[in-house]
Amino acid sequence: MTNDTNSPTISGFNRRTFITGAAGAAAAPFAARVAGAAGDPRVLPDASLPVDVTLHVNGADKPLTIDTRTTVLDALREHIGLSGSKKGCDHGQCGACTVLIEGRRVLSCLTLALAAQGQQITTIEGLAGGNGLHPMQQAFIDQDAFQCGYCTPGQIMSAVACVREGHANSDEDIREYMSGNICRCAAYPNIVAAVKQAAPAILSDQQKG
Amino acid sequence: MRPFAYQRATDAPSAIQALAAAATSNNALTEATVQPLAGGTTLIDLMKLDVMRPMTVVDINPLARAWSAINLDDGNLRLGALARMSDVAVNPEIQRSYPVIADALKLAASPQLRNMATLGGNVLQRTRCSYFRDVSYASCNKRSPGSGCAALEGFNRSHAVLGTSEQCIATYPGDFAQALIALDASVEITGKSGARTIPLSDLHKAPGNSPQIETTLAPGELISAFLVSGRWPRSVYLKARDRQSYEFALASAAIALDVQDGVVRDARVALGGVATVPWRARVPEALLKGERFDDSLAQRVAEAAFGDAKTRKHNAFKVALGKRVVARALHQAAAMEV
Numbered sequence: 001m002t003n004d005t006n007s008p009t010i011s012g013f014n015r016r017t018f019i020t021g022a023a024g025a026a027a028a029p030f031a032a033r034v035a036g037a038a039g040d041p042r043v044l045p046d047a048s049l050p051v052d053v054t055l056h057v058n059g060a061d062k063p064l065t066i067d068t069r070t071t072v073l074d075a076l077r078e079h080i081g082l083s084g085s086k087k088g089c090d091h092g093q094c095g096a097c098t099v100l101i102e103g104r105r106v107l108s109c110l111t112l113a114l115a116a117q118g119q120q121i122t123t124i125e126g127l128a129g130g131n132g133l134h135p136m137q138q139a140f141i142d143q144d145a146f147q148c149g150y151c152t153p154g155q156i157m158s159a160v161a162c163v164r165e166g167h168a169n170s171d172e173d174i175r176e177y178m179s180g181n182i183c184r185c186a187a188y189p190n191i192v193a194a195v196k197q198a199a200p201a202i203l204s205d206q207q208k209g
Numbered sequence: 210m211r212p213f214a215y216q217r218a219t220d221a222p223s224a225i226q227a228l229a230a231a232a233t234s235n236n237a238l239t240e241a242t243v244q245p246l247a248g249g250t251t252l253i254d255l256m257k258l259d260v261m262r263p264m265t266v267v268d269i270n271p272l273a274r275a276w277s278a279i280n281l282d283d284g285n286l287r288l289g290a291l292a293r294m295s296d297v298a299v300n301p302e303i304q305r306s307y308p309v310i311a312d313a314l315k316l317a318a319s320p321q322l323r324n325m326a327t328l329g330g331n332v333l334q335r336t337r338c339s340y341f342r343d344v345s346y347a348s349c350n351k352r353s354p355g356s357g358c359a360a361l362e363g364f365n366r367s368h369a370v371l372g373t374s375e376q377c378i379a380t381y382p383g384d385f386a387q388a389l390i391a392l393d394a395s396v397e398i399t400g401k402s403g404a405r406t407i408p409l410s411d412l413h414k415a416p417g418n419s420p421q422i423e424t425t426l427a428p429g430e431l432i433s434a435f436l437v438s439g440r441w442p443r444s445v446y447l448k449a450r451d452r453q454s455y456e457f458a459l460a461s462a463a464i465a466l467d468v469q470d471g472v473v474r475d476a477r478v479a480l481g482g483v484a485t486v487p488w489r490a491r492v493p494e495a496l497l498k499g500e501r502f503d504d505s506l507a508q509r510v511a512e513a514a515f516g517d518a519k520t521r522k523h524n525a526f527k528v529a530l531g532k533r534v535v536a537r538a539l540h541q542a543a544a545m546e547v
Contacts, residue, residue, distance in 0.1 A: 047212035068215040068266075071253070091254050092322060104324045105511075110253045111325070114215045115246065115268050158321065165320070179454035180319025203372065 031047075055119055057082065058126025064113070072116050073097045074107035076123060084124035084153045089183070094179035098154040099123050105161035120122045124153035136160050139198035147185035155181045164206055168199040175179065210256050216267040219220045221275065221433070227267040229429035238422060239335070241428045242485040245269045247291060248326035249316075251334045260352060261343050267432065276433055281306065290329030294385070295320065297328065307437070309444035309463050313388040316448045319455045329432035332386045332396075332412070333424065338368065338379035339458055350376045351420040366523040367459070371484035373519055377420030378476030379485060382457045386487035388446055391463040391479035397485065400430040409435070413486040440466040442547040448481070449530055459506035461532040462491055462538040466497075473497045480514060483531045490514045493535070502543045511535040
């Protein structure tokens with residue numbers, strides 16, 4: 001990847017301050033301003049300048065200065081220091097990067113950080129919401145649902161959503177709705193067992209919540 | 210990935226205004242220097258592969274507030290283009306009145322991708338042709354007009370047998386558009402001068418001599434909604450693929466029937482995985498209308514669906530597979546209790 005080069009500590013001169021001066025009212029319809037008046041292709045925006053963004057991750061605000069190309073996955077891993085979400089294929093095929101955004105499971109490698117502004121992001125680090133383990137994390141340990149562990153954070157985030165979506169009613173259902181998470185160690189039977197183990201606790205929490 | 214400027218539209222007019230910058234560049238929409246970003250599952254992927262190279266990305270997700278409703282008023286369906294695939298697939302009314310739509314959405318991609326991808330973006334997804342997706346191949350008329358087509362003599366197992374040309378045999382990879390085209394859906398397009406509505410069958414363009422032009426959308430235009438008249442409770446989407454789940458179709462069929470007293474009053478047949486565009490099979494439909502449904506009719510319809518097929522070295526199996534998919538889907542639709 002070439003888009004992790006901007007340190008979060010860059011300060012003083014950034015795109016927003018630059019544009020506010022340069023483009024003025026022309027870019028007013030847009031929340032994130034860019035160089036060049038919207039609608040005029042002759043004025044090419046300078047896409048090489050970093051931009052300011054605040055991400056809401058696991059309940060905390062994370063102000064960042066990033067390249068526009070930065071995905072949520074790269075923001076988490078390279079800028080915020082949360083390396084639990086994994087980069088497998090980086091093309092939305094393997095599911096290792098799965099996180100919850102506004103409670104929905106999505107692929108952080110295909111989500112631009114700038115597009116996730118204002119939304120609640122939950123990663124494997126914030127899943128349990130405390131020091132203990134989330135029931136799904138405990139179930140993966142109990143059922144030996146991993147070998148190398150690389151896909152596991154994505155599997156667990158996806159599994160929690162799978163249960164909450166109501167798709168953990170049968171082994172077949174679980175396999176279908178966990179198909180977006182690839183495990184090259186092929187721990188699949190144990191992953192199905194883990195999802196089944198954790199489902200009642202998650203559903204009961206959901207009813208209370 | 211190449212650098213780009215990010216703009217976030219706050220409403221439809223601001224999105225249209227930003228996208229209109231591309232309208233002056235005289236490029237096909239797919240080559241436009243300004244691209245809309247919805248779910249991002251095609252765009253960000255292809256930008257990482259250096260296949261799509263926009264200089265500006267306009268985030269249209271804030272438009273979802275106005276453009277993501279599912280409405281079934283007066284027996285007609287209106288689907289907002291920014292509705293997410295997963296939300297439409299689980300809608301009980303869609304499942305009841307339009308099973309072909311619910312199934313096409315449910316059988317596509319993965320749960321995460323369906324949570325992200327929008328209906329409008331889904332219909333506009335780009336081909337999975339490996340020669341298109343891999344820029345190290347010099348020959349791809351879709352990516353680089355006039356450069357040739359590496360798939361013609363290459364590994365073309367996944368490629369199309371219907372609607373091809375000597376310039377391009379890339380398969381249209383989606384499922385949902387086949388369900389829509391089978392139901393005679395219309396697409397509402399919003400641009401600078403307001404909204405226009407066209408039949409979905411007029412949206413995609415077969416490759417012909419200009420495979421780089423994939424749709425009739427102009428730069429600066431956005432799909433805002435899909436419209437379907439009437440209800441189609443007797444409808445199915447059947448998808449044959451290399452894996453049971455999370456895979457593109459090798460052959461698929463979207464079937465909708467109106468059967469009264471054992472006689473087919475109306476029939477819709479669309480094919481996926483085998484054609485360069487969402488493929489409406491009108492000749493087979495004509496064979497069905499007014500006839501009593503049985504297996505012999507299903508077989509004749511399936512034969513007719515692939516009458517014009519043109520196969521290549523590795524994809525001839527799609528004709529036999531496609532016929533079986535059509536026949537089985539017809540049986541499934543005819544046997545439905547509605």
